[in-house]
Amino acid sequence: MYKQLLTALLISGILLGFTACDTPKKAGGIDLSLMDTEVRPQDDFYNYVNGTWMKNTEIPDDKTRWGSFNELRENTDADVLAILKKAAKDPNLENSADEAKAVTLFQLINDTLKRNELGIKPLLPHIESIDAIETKADLQPYLEENIRQGGYALFGFGVSADAKDSNKNVAQLYPGALGIERDYYLKDDEDSKKIKTAYEKHVARMFGFLGKTAAEATALAA
Numbered sequence: 767m768y769k770q771l772l773t774a775l776l777i778s779g780i781l782l783g784f785t786a787c788d789t790p791k792k793a794g795g796i797d798l799s800l801m802d803t804e805v806r807p808q809d810d811f812y813n814y815v816n817g818t819w820m821k822n823t824e825i826p827d828d829k830t831r832w833g834s835f836n837e838l839r840e841n842t843d844a845d846v847l848a849i850l851k852k853a854a855k856d857p858n859l860e861n862s863a864d865e866a867k868a869v870t871l872f873q874l875i876n877d878t879l880k881r882n883e884l885g886i887k888p889l890l891p892h893i894e895s896i897d898a899i900e901t902k903a904d905l906q907p908y909l910e911e912n913i914r915q916g917g918y919a920l921f922g923f924g925v926s927a928d929a930k931d932s933n934k935n936v937a938q939l940y941p942g943a944l945g946i947e948r949d950y951y952l953k954d955d956e957d958s959k960k961i962k963t964a965y966e967k968h969v970a971r972m973f974g975f976l977g978k979t980a981a982e983a984t985a986l987a988a
Contacts, residue, residue: 886975893976918942945969 802817813820825832850872853865860866874880886893899905912919922940944951946965950958966987973983 800819801815802813802821805814805817807814823832829836849865850869853859854869854873856865859869895908895911899908909919909921913921913923920942922942924938924940925935926938928934928936946961950962950965966984970980970983970987973986974980978986
């Protein structure tokens with residue numbers, strides 16, 4: 767079951783392209799106009815700092831959450847896309863340059879015709895590695911190799927700023943995550959049930975790519 771789940775999650779992984787958007791330039795620093803100074807900070811500091819922004823900001827229809835870090839991601843994506851487009855038009859760009867490698871990767875990601883033609887063939891070596899796991903001892907080298915290739919099975923590893931000393935970077939070990947947020951498995955409201963049901967259908971579809979029958983795929987995804 768664990769091997770099948772690893773394989774299904776591997777297949778269901780997607781690469782997100784960059785989305786272009788026109789973003790006006792803003793001054794740096796804290797935007798005081800977003801504060802609600804009618805609220806006393808000693809009564810409700812959160813709304814004192816964010817109140818006006820919360821009153822006037824709507825979550826975009828295609829988002830489940832929205833905040834300053836989401837805006838930062840959107841703006842960064844737009845900047846990166848502009849850099850990629852400029853590099854792609856440069857006739858003097860050397861193939862060995864980092865910009866050329868980034869352009870090649872971006873074009874491969876967006877070549878949906880080729881991706882559809884290949885299907886899951888590029889994943890077959892990984893699926894075979896998962897299928898070869900028979901014992902716990904077999905699992906460890908797979909996870910080690912998975913991490914080296916940028917995977918995130920059971921745990922993740924990276925380097926980032928030390929939480930107690932931002933002047934230095936340290937190795938960070940992160941716990942693994944579920945395919946959807948944990949709360950969707952625990953909450954009993956209709957929206958959570960709807961999302962969990964849709965996710966199970968998605969996972970069952972992934973098992974279908976492995977040759978499972980509809981009944982087998984549904985049982986494994988449940």
